[in-house]
Amino acid sequence: MYMVKYWYLTILALIFSLFANYLALLGPRFLGNAMDAISNEKGVLMNEVLYNFWRMLFCYVLSFILIYSLNVVMVILGQKITYLMRKQLFNRLTILPIAYFDSHPTGDIVSRISYDIDTVNASLSTDLIQVVTSIYTVLGSLYFMIIISKPLILVFVITVPISILFTKMKAKKVQPLHRIHSRKLGELNGFAEEMLSGAKTIGAYYQYDNITKKFDQKNNEAVEAYYNAEYYGAIIGPSVNFINNLSISLVMIFGGILYLLSQQGIVGEDSLWFIKIGGITQFVLYSRKFAGPINEFANIISEFQSAYTAAERIFRIIDEEPEPLDSKNAIKLVDIDGDVKLEDVSFGYLPNKMIIHNLSFHAKPGKTIAIVGPTGAGKTTIINLLMRFYDINSGQILVDNQEISSIIRDNLRASYTMVLQDTWLFYGTIYDNIVYGAENATLEDVVAAAKAAKIHSFIEQLPNGYYTLLSDDGINISKGQKQLITIARAMLPRTKMLILDEATSNVDSRTEIQIQNAMGELMKNRTCFVIAHRLSTIQNADLILVVKDGNVIEKGTHEELLNQGGFYASLFNSQFS
Numbered sequence: 001m002y003m004v005k006y007w008y009l010t011i012l013a014l015i016f017s018l019f020a021n022y023l024a025l026l027g028p029r030f031l032g033n034a035m036d037a038i039s040n041e042k043g044v045l046m047n048e049v050l051y052n053f054w055r056m057l058f059c060y061v062l063s064f065i066l067i068y069s070l071n072v073v074m075v076i077l078g079q080k081i082t083y084l085m086r087k088q089l090f091n092r093l094t095i096l097p098i099a100y101f102d103s104h105p106t107g108d109i110v111s112r113i114s115y116d117i118d119t120v121n122a123s124l125s126t127d128l129i130q131v132v133t134s135i136y137t138v139l140g141s142l143y144f145m146i147i148i149s150k151p152l153i154l155v156f157v158i159t160v161p162i163s164i165l166f167t168k169m170k171a172k173k174v175q176p177l178h179r180i181h182s183r184k185l186g187e188l189n190g191f192a193e194e195m196l197s198g199a200k201t202i203g204a205y206y207q208y209d210n211i212t213k214k215f216d217q218k219n220n221e222a223v224e225a226y227y228n229a230e231y232y233g234a235i236i237g238p239s240v241n242f243i244n245n246l247s248i249s250l251v252m253i254f255g256g257i258l259y260l261l262s263q264q265g266i267v268g269e270d271s272l273w274f275i276k277i278g279g280i281t282q283f284v285l286y287s288r289k290f291a292g293p294i295n296e297f298a299n300i301i302s303e304f305q306s307a308y309t310a311a312e313r314i315f316r317i318i319d320e321e322p323e324p325l326d327s328k329n330a331i332k333l334v335d336i337d338g339d340v341k342l343e344d345v346s347f348g349y350l351p352n353k354m355i356i357h358n359l360s361f362h363a364k365p366g367k368t369i370a371i372v373g374p375t376g377a378g379k380t381t382i383i384n385l386l387m388r389f390y391d392i393n394s395g396q397i398l399v400d401n402q403e404i405s406s407i408i409r410d411n412l413r414a415s416y417t418m419v420l421q422d423t424w425l426f427y428g429t430i431y432d433n434i435v436y437g438a439e440n441a442t443l444e445d446v447v448a449a450a451k452a453a454k455i456h457s458f459i460e461q462l463p464n465g466y467y468t469l470l471s472d473d474g475i476n477i478s479k480g481q482k483q484l485i486t487i488a489r490a491m492l493p494r495t496k497m498l499i500l501d502e503a504t505s506n507v508d509s510r511t512e513i514q515i516q517n518a519m520g521e522l523m524k525n526r527t528c529f530v531i532a533h534r535l536s537t538i539q540n541a542d543l544i545l546v547v548k549d550g551n552v553i554e555k556g557t558h559e560e561l562l563n564q565g566g567f568y569a570s571l572f573n574s575q576f577s
């Protein structure tokens with residue numbers, strides 16, 4: 001547990017808290033003594049009144065200082081725990097297999113990093129201390145009350161169970177309502193997020209009326225849930241208050257009667273029923289201390305429960321199996337040739353649904369392998385296997401005649417450069433984005449890469465050229481231009497293997513061919529895997545694999561495949577007739 005790691009702060013907080021409460025418990029005693037000194041039969045004992053008054057004041061002031069320090073400690077503790085939790089969570093995310101991100105919504109992960117951690121932090125640190133001190137305060141005040149007057153305790157025998165009943169009712173009734181409320185709120189947020197990210201599509205489909213209606217409905221549900229939860233809370237709060245007031249009044253009346261009886265000597269000083277005016281004062285003060293935590297308990301418990309749910313969500317990530325470690329004798333490839341061979345490879349994302357069936361091909365060093373086929377045929381899946389984002393079910397994949405499962409994963413992945421259809425640029429300058437992954441490249445290298453990617457002249461026109469910040473506002477870059485930047489990025493690392501997975505799908509065909517030509521220069525001696533929709537760009541490939549439903553149905557050069565007059569030929573003719 002995190003509080004154990006920061007045990008010194010936790011203990012400090014506990015000490016502060018217990019001391020502060022101890023002092024606060026002493027306060028009423030001195031006040032009671034002062035009251036007794038005022039109402040003494042020998043007249044007012046001024047010295048004793050002042051003495052006890054100062055002692056009381058001292059207790060309260062010190063208690064105030066301690067509680068202030070306690071709060072400071074708690075803030076520091078919370079800060080440390082939040083930092084550590086977030087760090088662990090994020091670190092875990094960096095070692096999870098790609099499969100995790102393929103199967104979990106990003107928004108949910110983000111909300112765990114931000115919202116759930118805050119929930120846990122808010123509750124755990126403060127509530128845990130509060131529970132300990134509450135128990136202490138309840139027992140402490142009960143102890144003092146018993147010393148002062150046993151008969152007056154009887155009042156609580158009646159009222160405490162009633163208020164416990166009320167708070168229990170509150171916990172039972174209101175808590176599910178709170179849960180519904182947060183769920184509805186979550187749905188509402190998710191909906192808003194969905195809407196924001198799809199604003200263009202929604203506009204294009206004239207769906208704003210529809211969206212507004214749906215949002216209205218969700219908004220209503222959330223508000224309704226809020227009302228229900230707060231409504232019951234609102235009834236029960238005052239009821240408990242009423243009972244508290246009632247018990248204090250009863251203590252006063254009952255205590256007053258006992259006081260009169262004691263005064264008139266009907267009840268002797270050694271009797272159980274004897275009480276002085278100071279005793280009543282103390283008793284009333286203690287009874288308030290006593291009742292407070294009992295009423296608070298239901299709240300704390302419900303806060304605990306929500307923190308528990310949040311913690312569960314966090315730990316579900318932290319406990320997630322990371323990508324298995326490389327085997328002990330995993331090797332590091334040096335001087336890679338770029339020879340890639342697949343032999344009888346079968347693979348499915350789910351055990352009972354194979355996507356790739358007995359796939360075999362050989363990519364010789366420096367050759368270009370094109371993979372074509374309809375959407376969903378399994379082209380990207382093949383790339384996932386080459387990069388070992390997923391492990392194959394049977395067969396083997398060899399790089400330079402080494403089984404890829406026997407190669408250090410980072411080493412394997414670093415020997416590829418990959419450009420995907422989904423362009424990924426980060427907040428930073430264009431220069432930073434291109435140089436990403438090849439940090440020792442010079443500005444000349446970057447410019448050369450940009451020129452080859454046909455994006456140089458565009459960058460030159462920007463206000464700050466290569467040092468223009470890619471931010472949300474300001475300059476507007478088209479999807480195709482973004483893709484060109486990622487292609488320029490891929491040209492820098494001197495890896496032996498290159499993967500282009502529909503990397504030019506947002507670029508016009510003229511530019512695409514120009515890029516292919518430029519790449520030809522830069523990519524000499526590199527083994528390239530190219531997935532492209534437009535067959536015009538892959539005519540020069542050394543080997544074309546035609547994939548359909550996870551099977552290679554045709555294999556050969558452009559000419560060979562055309563002569564075969566099969567699937568490829570009909571695909572090609574449909575694009576060029």
Ligand SMILES: Nc1ncnc2c1ncn2[C@@H]1O[C@H](COP(=O)(O)OP(=O)(O)O)[C@@H](O)[C@H]1O
Binds near residue numbers: 349381
């Ligand atoms: N992470 C995944 N989990 C389960 N199934 C997947 C996953 N990714 C892709 N698939 C399925 O695998 C098949 C091949 O997908 P993919 O290789 O992406 O096709 P494409 O040829 O268009 O690149 C599709 O039927 C797709 O639904």
Ligand SMILES: [Mg+2]
Binds near residue numbers: 379380381501
């Ligand atoms: Mg794909």
